[in-house]
Amino acid sequence: MDSEINTPSSNLLPDNDAQRILLHNEVHARPSQRIQLPALVIYVVVINAGITREQECEHLRRLPGQQALMPEQLQNNFLQLYLQDYVLRWERHTEFTRYALLQHLPENVQLGAIDPELLAYIALPQGWLAGIPGKTFAAIKLAMMEGELSQADKTLEQARNWFGGNRVVASLMGREGYSLAVTDFRLRPSGFERMLVIMSADASETRAGRVAQRLLEIETYRLMALKGLPFAKRLIPELTTAEQQLSDITAQLENKASSDQELLDTLIFLAARIERATVEHGYRFAATQAYNKLVIQRISELREKAIPGTPTIGEFMQRRLSPAIATVDATAQRMSYLSARVSRASALLRTRVDIQTETQNQQLLEKLTRGQELQLRLQSTVEGLSIAAISYYVISLLLYMAKAGKAAGLPIQPELLTGLMIPVVVWLVWRATRRIHDKFFKLP
The missing domain is CATH 1.20.58 (Methane Monooxygenase Hydroxylase; Chain G, domain 1)
Structure with a gap:
C-alpha cells in the first residue's frame, strides 16, 4: 500500500511541480465535521478587513491549553482545536473569518422547550466570543437533536415552540426526509439567529455534519451576497x-x-x-x-x-x-x-x-500652397526685373569704358559697340541668374 506523499518529490517520479502538493491537498483543506447528537453549534462570522492571522492566533491562544499556538499553524486558513468539552473550528476566507463551536446540547433542553436560551450553556471562557477580532456579520445558534420524523407536521408543531411564536420556515431534507430543519431567520436581542435540526435516529455523524455545514453556509453566503x-x-x-x-x-x-x-x-x-x-x-x-x-x-x-x-x-x-x-x-x-x-x-x-x-x-495647407505659388510668381517677376536692372548697369559700365577707350585714342565707336553688346550682356546675366536659381532649389 502506497504511503502518503509528504515530500516534494519521489524517487519513482520526476520532480513535482511547485504547486502539485498544495493543489492536491486543497480538497482536504476543510474536512466535514462529524457531529454526535444531541449537539449545539455556536457559529460566528466576522469581517476580517484589517485583521491579520497573527491577531486571530493571539485570540485563539486565550483558549485553555492553546498558549503554544503559533501563526504558522494558521497558514492553511483552517484549524480545528479539540478541547476538553468542545471542538472549535476556525476558518479564514478572503472577506470573512468564521468560528464554529461544537459541544453537547444540554440534556434539559428538549424538543418541546419554549424559546430556550442556549447561550448560558456555552463552554467557551467568559468574554471569549465578544473578544473575537473583527466585526460581527453573522451569528447563529444551531441545535441538533434526534426526533421522530414519520409525522413531520406534528414534530414541526413542537419545534415551533423554540421560536417563540415567530413564523418559521421548515424543510424536510434528503431523499427519504431523514432530517427536519426549522428557522425563522430573525435576529434576537443576543445578536444570534436560531436554527433547529431534528434528525432520525439512524442518521450518521457525518450526515449531521454535512447538514449543519450546509445550513450555516447558506446563511453566511446569503448575507455576503446581500452586501x-x-x-x-x-x-x-x-x-x-x-x-x-x-x-x-x-x-x-x-x-x-x-x-x-x-x-x-x-x-x-x-x-x-x-x-x-x-x-x-x-x-x-x-x-x-x-x-x-x-x-x-x-x-x-x-x-x-x-x-x-x-x-x-x-x-x-x-x-x-x-x-x-x-x-x-x-x-x-x-x-x-x-x-x-x-x-x-x-x-x-x-x-x-x-x-x-x-x-x-x-x-490651411491649401492657403499655404497658394501663398507659396504667389511667392514663386512674385519671385519670378523680381528675377525678370533684376535681370533688366543688372543688364542696364553692366551696359552702362561698358558704355563708359568704350568712351574712355575712344578718348584714349582707340578707333572705336562707343554707342555702336555698346549696342552690339546688349544681347550678349542680357544673355550672360540671365544665364548667371538661372544657375544661381537652380543651385538654390537643389539645396537639401
Whole structure:
C-alpha cells in the first residue's frame, strides 16, 4: 500500500511541480465535521478587513491549553482545536473569518422547550466570543437533536415552540426526509439567529455534519451576497443622473448646438465618473453573483421536501433573496451598458472632431500652397526685373569704358559697340541668374 506523499518529490517520479502538493491537498483543506447528537453549534462570522492571522492566533491562544499556538499553524486558513468539552473550528476566507463551536446540547433542553436560551450553556471562557477580532456579520445558534420524523407536521408543531411564536420556515431534507430543519431567520436581542435540526435516529455523524455545514453556509453566503445591495441602491440615483446627462449630450451631438470640444470634455468627465463607480463597486457586484450561486448550490444539496402550510428554506430564499440579487444584477448591467454607451458616444464625437480638424488642416495647407505659388510668381517677376536692372548697369559700365577707350585714342565707336553688346550682356546675366536659381532649389 502506497504511503502518503509528504515530500516534494519521489524517487519513482520526476520532480513535482511547485504547486502539485498544495493543489492536491486543497480538497482536504476543510474536512466535514462529524457531529454526535444531541449537539449545539455556536457559529460566528466576522469581517476580517484589517485583521491579520497573527491577531486571530493571539485570540485563539486565550483558549485553555492553546498558549503554544503559533501563526504558522494558521497558514492553511483552517484549524480545528479539540478541547476538553468542545471542538472549535476556525476558518479564514478572503472577506470573512468564521468560528464554529461544537459541544453537547444540554440534556434539559428538549424538543418541546419554549424559546430556550442556549447561550448560558456555552463552554467557551467568559468574554471569549465578544473578544473575537473583527466585526460581527453573522451569528447563529444551531441545535441538533434526534426526533421522530414519520409525522413531520406534528414534530414541526413542537419545534415551533423554540421560536417563540415567530413564523418559521421548515424543510424536510434528503431523499427519504431523514432530517427536519426549522428557522425563522430573525435576529434576537443576543445578536444570534436560531436554527433547529431534528434528525432520525439512524442518521450518521457525518450526515449531521454535512447538514449543519450546509445550513450555516447558506446563511453566511446569503448575507455576503446581500452586501452588494446597499451599494447598488446608492448607485442607482447616480446612474440615473449620468444617463440623463448622456441623453442631453447625444441630443446636442445631433443638432450641433454646442462646441464639439466642450461636448467631448463633458463626455470624458462622465466616462471618468462611470469608471470610478465600476472600480469601486465592480468587485462587490461580482462577489454578489458568486455568493448567490453558492447559496443556490447549497440549497439544492439539501434536497428539500415541503411540509404542507410551511414554506421551505429554498422558497423563502427565492422570495426574499432573489429580488435583492436582481437589483444588484440590474445595477451592474446598467453600469456596464452606460459605460459602453459613453464609449460609443465618445468615439463618435472624437471621429467628428478629428474630421473637422483634418478639414481645417487641409484648408490651411491649401492657403499655404497658394501663398507659396504667389511667392514663386512674385519671385519670378523680381528675377525678370533684376535681370533688366543688372543688364542696364553692366551696359552702362561698358558704355563708359568704350568712351574712355575712344578718348584714349582707340578707333572705336562707343554707342555702336555698346549696342552690339546688349544681347550678349542680357544673355550672360540671365544665364548667371538661372544657375544661381537652380543651385538654390537643389539645396537639401
